[in-house]
Amino acid sequence: MVLILNDADVKALNPPMDEAVQLIEKCFRIQASGDLTNHPRVHLPYPPSGISKRRAGFGDRFLRILPAIVPGVGAAGFRAFTVGPQDMPSMNATTDFLVLFSFEDMTLKAIINDIWVHYIRTGAPAGVVAKYLARTSIDTLGIIGSGRIARRAAEAIACVRKFSRIKIYSPNSAHRQDYAATMAPLLGVEVEPYDNPNAVVNGVDILITATNAYRPVFSGDWLEPGVLVISMAPGEVDVRTLERGRVFASWKEQALHDTPKREPFKSLEAQGRYEEFEKRCCEFGDVVVNNAPGRLTEEEILVCLIPASSIWDPVFAAWLYDLARAKGIGKEVMI
Numbered sequence: 660m661v662l663i664l665n666d667a668d669v670k671a672l673n674p675p676m677d678e679a680v681q682l683i684e685k686c687f688r689i690q691a692s693g694d695l696t697n698h699p700r701v702h703l704p705y706p707p708s709g710i711s712k713r714r715a716g717f718g719d720r721f722l723r724i725l726p727a728i729v730p731g732v733g734a735a736g737f738r739a740f741t742v743g744p745q746d747m748p749s750m751n752a753t754t755d756f757l758v759l760f761s762f763e764d765m766t767l768k769a770i771i772n773d774i775w776v777h778y779i780r781t782g783a784p785a786g787v788v789a790k791y792l793a794r795t796s797i798d799t800l801g802i803i804g805s806g807r808i809a810r811r812a813a814e815a816i817a818c819v820r821k822f823s824r825i826k827i828y829s830p831n832s833a834h835r836q837d838y839a840a841t842m843a844p845l846l847g848v849e850v851e852p853y854d855n856p857n858a859v860v861n862g863v864d865i866l867i868t869a870t871n872a873y874r875p876v877f878s879g880d881w882l883e884p885g886v887l888v889i890s891m892a893p894g895e896v897d898v899r900t901l902e903r904g905r906v907f908a909s910w911k912e913q914a915l916h917d918t919p920k921r922e923p924f925k926s927l928e929a930q931g932r933y934e935e936f937e938k939r940c941c942e943f944g945d946v947v948v949n950n951a952p953g954r955l956t957e958e959e960i961l962v963c964l965i966p967a968s969s970i971w972d973p974v975f976a977a978w979l980y981d982l983a984r985a986k987g988i989g990k991e992v993m994i
Contacts, residue, residue: 660991662769662980668989669776672982676811677818679779680786682978684947686970687787689731690910691944697727697969699910702918709919712745716919719744725969728762735760736973738773759976767994769980780975781967782811784909785867785889788963790819791946791953792907793865793887797822801863803856803876805829805838808891809869816865817846825850828859857881868895875922879903884958891965894922901927901936904960907943913966915940921966940964 664672689695704711704718711719726737741754755777759769789797797820802809805827813825825848829835835852843850853859860866860881869891870876879899882888888904890896901923908914915924915937927933943963945951954961983989 661767661994662983662989662991664769664771664979664983664989666772666774668983669772669979671988672979672986674776674779674979674982676779676783676786676814678978679783679975680815680818682974683780683783683971684787684790685731686968686974687909687944687947689729689974690968690970691942691948691950692731694731695727695729695970697729698725699913699916700725700918700967700969725967725972727969727973729970729973730762732974732977733762734973734977735762735765736976737969738972740773757972757976757979759973759980769976769983769989771976771979776975776979778807778811780971781808781891782813782869783815784965784971785812785891786815786817786819787947788889788907788909788943788965789816789865789887791943792961792963793820794885794954794957797864799824799826799863799865801826801828801859801861801866802838802869803828803859803867803895804869804871804891805831805834806869806871809867810838810842812867812869812889812891813842813846816867817848822864823848826853826859826863827851828853828856865889867891870895873921875900882960884960886960887954888960888962889965890963893917893966896923896962896964898923898926898930900962901939904962905955906936906940907946907961907963908940909943909963909965910968911937911940911942913968914964917966 701724704721709716709718723740728735736759755773757771757773827838839850839852856877865887867889873894875897946953
């Protein structure tokens with residue numbers, strides 16, 4: 660029997676963020692141990708050239724798959740994600756689901772709608788990064804981006820660190836106002852909207868970027884000593900940011916070798932400096948298990964890139980499966 664969880668089922672499970680952060684920390688420990696088989700995101704565009712009205716390399720439609728086998732949680736599986744052509748509105752909706760297999764015998768256990776829980780899983784790593792890389796005492800978060808990942812990332816950090824203020828920037832005034840109105844009561848902190856990113860970068864302890872810009876959204880010259888930069892989406896930081904900070908990645912292979920290639924590594928490759936920064940970049944999981952140093956001083960700038968990591972998908976799917984079985988949620992079918 661295979662458990663089917665639709666979007667309403669997953670929302671009914673209401674998986675808590677504090678447990679999600681703990682689960683992602685476990686993922687980093689497993690990743691550092693090497694006891695898994697995982698693969699970078701497979702990106703298949705059509706046409707094969709990737710040429711389209713979309714961002715370079717994405718094509719008119721695309722399919723992405725992120726597979727991993729994780730014996731530490733008894734799971735194997737993948738996330739499958741598709742986007743249809745922009746000129747067909749009815750087909751442009753995202754299809755996004757998790758497929759879970761048992762590690763013991765590799766039989767199919769569940770198919771889970773991933774639209775809603777994706778944002779919890781994507782935001783949760785920010786909490787783990789803040790736990791290990793932020794300064795001893797923090798007061799203010801700066802956030803560029805106002806969508807669901809930007810909200811979940813702040814929520815994740817609130818699970819592990821105390822702070823009293825958020826400075827938020829979005830190019831859309833209504834979006835940043837809505838962010839402030841929603842997140843202030845949720846987290847019990849002051850949330851101040853700003854109309855330019857420079858103002859948000861100044862005077863913060865942690866800077867989170869969670870946008871759909873696919874390009875640098877601030878200047879590395881704006882960064883102040885001691886800040887932790889957490890980049891949640893591709894291409895959001897510039898070369899100057901990496902020049903000024905010690906660099907970490909949730910998964911180097913995905914961050915540095917993404918397809919299509921992300922900034923700032925595309926620019927570094929053009930400058931002949933790619934290998935220099937590849938050597939400088941540290942696997943964040945090694946910090947979690949004390950195989951590499953985290954923050955060395957209160958004044959150094961640290962940068963952590965958080966691309967999608969395939970290990971997260973079967974681990975979260977296994978967690979949702981167990982929650983659903985315990986609560987009697989979902990539908991079992993014979994396939």
